[in-house]
Structure formats: C-alpha cells, structure tokens
Amino acid sequence: MTDAPFVVPLDRGALWFEDGTLVIRAQQTAFKVHRSILAARSSVFRDMLAMPQNAEFVEQLDGCPMVVLPDAPKDLHCFLRAIFDSSYFMPSPHMADLSDILSILRLSHKYDVDYLFQRALAHLDQSLYFNSFHDFHHHLGGFGSIRLIDGSDEEWNAHMNSPLPFVLILQATTEVNALWLQPLTVYWACSVPLNSLMSLPRAAASRETLQQLVQWRTALVQARARFLAHFAEFGVGPGIGGHCSTSATCLRAGLSFVTRVMTQHAGADDASILEPIDLQDLNFCRSCGDHAERFCENDAVDSWAQLPRRLGLPTWQQLRAQRQAVLGL
Template sequence: MKETISLSAPQEISVPVDDLWFDDGNLILQAEKSLFKIYSGLLAARSSVFRDMLAFPPPAEGNATLDGCPIVTVYDSAKDMNYFLKAVFDTSFFEPPPTPTELPIVEGVLRLSLKYDVSYLHRRALQHLLSTFPMTLSAWKNRENDRTIPPVDNTPFAAFRIARQFDLVWLLPSILYCVSSHPFEKTLDGATWGKEKEQELISLSWLDKRMCILGRQRIVMFQSRNSVSLMKSSTAPVEGCNGETCVGTRQRCADILGQWDMAGMLDYFEDNHDIWYSGFCSACRTAFKETCASECDSMWTELPEMFGLPSWEVLEDLRKKAFE
C-alpha cells in the first residue's frame, strides 16, 4: 500500500489506490480521498468526456501536482471511480458475459460509463443485468446457468433501484417477479443490501410499493387459478394413465401451488421435480410437463401487464435503444 499523501492542507489526507497507481502514469484523479495515477491518453481514447476535459488548458493558477503529475478532482464516489477505472485499464476486470461479476461493480461502471461516455462499458453493464434479469421465457429457464450476477440475498431489490435510477424499464418485469418471490415484508419495510459492514436498507417509494403489491396479487391469483385447474383435473385421468399414484400426485401438486403467497409459477415444474417425477406415470408426466409449460408461457406473456408495464414488444424496443 502506498503511503497516505497530504494535499494542500494538513486535514486533507488522500490515499493512492494500489491497483490504479501506475508509476509511469501522467495524470492523477482524486475521488473523495482516493488517488488514481493513470494514463491520460488511454482514458481520453476511451471517454469523449475526459478527452474534452483534458483538452482544456489548465486554470491560470495551475492544477495541483504530485510528482510532476497534475491532479484533477472528480466528484464521484471513490468506490464507483475504482470500478470504472479498473474496467478501463484492466481488461480482465469487467469482461462481458458469460464472465461473472458483481452487482455493485455493474452499478458503478454503469453510472460512470454513462457520465463519461464510454459506450462499450455501458453496453457491457447492461448485458450483465440482462443475463440475470432476462426478457424471454427461454432465457429465464436458463437463468441459473447464464446469470453473471450471483444470487446474493435481496439482489432483486438492489436491481430494482438501479433500473429506476437509470430508467431501464425493460428489465422491470423479471426484476419485479423476483421481488414478488421474496417475503412480503421486504416490499413493505425495506430489504437490507450490501456486505455486513456496508449494509443499507433499500426502501421503495410508495408508487413502487403499490406496483409490487398489485403485481404480486395478480401473480398469486394466476397461480391460484392454476391450482384449481389441477384439482379439477385430478378426477379426470390422463389418457393412457396407468399409475396408481397419479391422482394423488396431481392433488399434491395443486396443494403446493395453491398454498403459495408469493411468485413461483415460472420455476414450479423444475422446483418440484422430485414430487411429480416419482408420483406420475409416463403419460401423466408428459401431460403435466405440457400443462406447466403452457401456463408458464401464459404468465410470462402477461407479466408486464401484471405490473402495469408496457408489452414485451414495447419493452424490447426500449432495450434495443438502450444498447445503441
């Protein structure tokens, strides 16, 4: 670790960031109390904003300097600037999917890539969000294999905040479905987010709470209707059924679905594999799989409307514009 450095006044103590302190760098950026010694040419080549900023002549009184390098103060959090500069200068730090990353990194890179106009990093951040909160049912079904942001507790609430802050409406259906799969109290009272020493409470606005509550209610009603349908079908055997436990298994599957007070339909078939596979004969397994697939497709189609959002077609157009 580099030593701390006092700049201009005794109380202003700054700390060089080891990973972003290049001895032959020619520009020092200061964000809060962190110093980054970097290469101005490479930064300017990546960012039109920095290119224009660095093209301006220095003020008459001159910039503060350290070891002959000008110091430029930026009014961003040190955490965000750290992530952003690592993404710029370390090609292995923030690679596109399928390379994994973390949501705070995505958020920091997204914020500063927008502010400083680094389009390839902006698109990359959106790709990571999309891998984790997809826009198609097939991508949802492969989500656990394809997602690049790990399922840390309360990730959907943090992602919801990001989608709101950056107007990423097209991500909201799958994010809100995930929110609806969490205990109801988190929507009402807030959800904790972050590492233990940095935890914060994410509280939703009243309008967002209303959106979540109404959407969750519609999802639960959809699942309840499916539960009733399964119960009715338990008395009408599937053609070709030759299993003694099929009727009871169908009733058990209906009971599980009907008891949920949170979202679960989209993963219902996969999550209850042990029950239906062992309890159904071959014909009933096929029929149950087809029923679940059809109902998942219906729910996915209706999902944006459940939360009062535009159709998938409109959201897809918004996504395309975001990636331009």
C-alpha cells in the first residue's frame, strides 16, 4: 500500500528525524522518530510494534508506518523529546516547567518508561514531600526544581496566584497513584482565597474535583478556626505563661492577633494551617511570648500529623511506605 492521502493535512511536530523509521500521530500533529529506540525505552511500544501487521492495512507517511495515539500533541511532544533529546528533561535539581513534568509523568506511566516516570516524580517529590513538619517549615517558600509558571521563575504566593498548578498536580498524581505527593498538593491548592478556587477554568477542573477541593478547604478552615479560638482562650486568667505581671496587656495581644487574622481573611476564612505565625509585634511579655510560640508550633506540628486524615488519605506512615516502594527513598 502506498502513502495514504489525508483529507486534513498533518503538521510536522518539532521532532521529525529525516532518518526516522516510525511516524506517531496525535490529532493532526505527526512526529517521525526511531522505532528501535522507542521500543527499547518503552515496553508498551515494544509490544505494540512487535505485533504482526498486514502492510495492506497499515497507514504510512513519508515512507514509514504510522501509529495513531489518543494523546494530546503537546503531551506527546514533551514525552518523545524526553526520550530522544537527553539534554531536555534533566533530573532534579535542574529546573523544569510544571506542564512538561506532568506531561512526561502521565505518558511515561501510560507507556511504561520507568526512568522518565521516576525522574518526573523526583521533581515533584523534592517540593511536595517532607518527612516532618520541621523539614517542611525549613523549605517553606520555594518549589525546588519546578517552575510553576511556564518559563518564569516567579514565586508562587497563596494570596496572589491561582491554585491551578496544584490542581493539575493533584489530577496527574491521582492518575498515576502517587498518593504521597497529595497532602501538600491539596494543602497548597486550598490555601488560596475561596474566590480564587472558584475561579478555576472549568476546563482545568471537573465539577467533582472542584467540589472535593471545596470540601477539603472547609476542613482546613475549620481546623484553623479551632486554633484561633484556642489561641484567644488560653490568655484568659492570671497570665498566659503563668508568670505574667501584665496579663491584661498580653490578653489584648492575643486577641489582637486573632482580630488581625480575621480581618485579613474574611470571617477567619483561612486554610493555611501550616503557615508560620509571626508574634513579634504583638506586645506579649517575654513569658507569654515564649508560651504563645510553643502553643503555635505545637498546633502546627499536630496539624501536619493530622493533614492526611483530614483529606481522607492514608497516614503519613503508609504514604512514606508507598514512596519507598516507588522511588526507593
């Protein structure tokens, strides 16, 4: 059978090796690559290409057999480039765009390219998994080797940026069953103001995903509200630390903090249960200030321990075991 004509012209993708031996088509984009290399990297392609085919019924393009895949051209481009261009998708700590990481994560899992799957997970793991609250707190403020906004080093801020990056991570890690990455992924997605969450593009998050995120966010907001109530209450009496000679001043300081949080977050609508709390400008006496810091830290450590449970996920211990099984870390 000669090259078959197409009613709709195909666009040549950026990967088009003139000496390639296989054309892969995704929608109206085609990539010409080396069959033997692809088969060596992917067991799925190896089995697919090993199947006997009747040449009379095999579509061809540019003198090569053509395989049609259901994947998005952008995803397939990232995946194939990671296989055929060794300088493109480097291991962490080399920087990579989040969209590229997720494209490679999904397709390397789907087509069983283990070294790329491990590499994509490692990029996410460096920024979204920590063994303890103290490790998390020490690295707070950065996302390792991930550029959350394509082509930019702009720092993501919970009160300025969209939760979209983390919603995309959540969907991809669900697809590949990388549950240990989800507690912090959900936490960052839910740390934004509620109107930011509700403003997500409908194409980016299904109704079910959005409903689940709102439920998770409500659970975190309730936990934060309980902390604020306890913080206000523990100053009532002869002194927060037990050695306070200015209890009225320290009580006002505690209430001032609670008021400030409620002002910043309408109706105390704050889901940031793991964020550090600055008590330096609240005019506590030394004893009460030390006690308040311990109170806040203990609450944050407990919030960390309870985070997977609040999100309906396995315990940290179980998540750690899954991570060990997949990444060997």
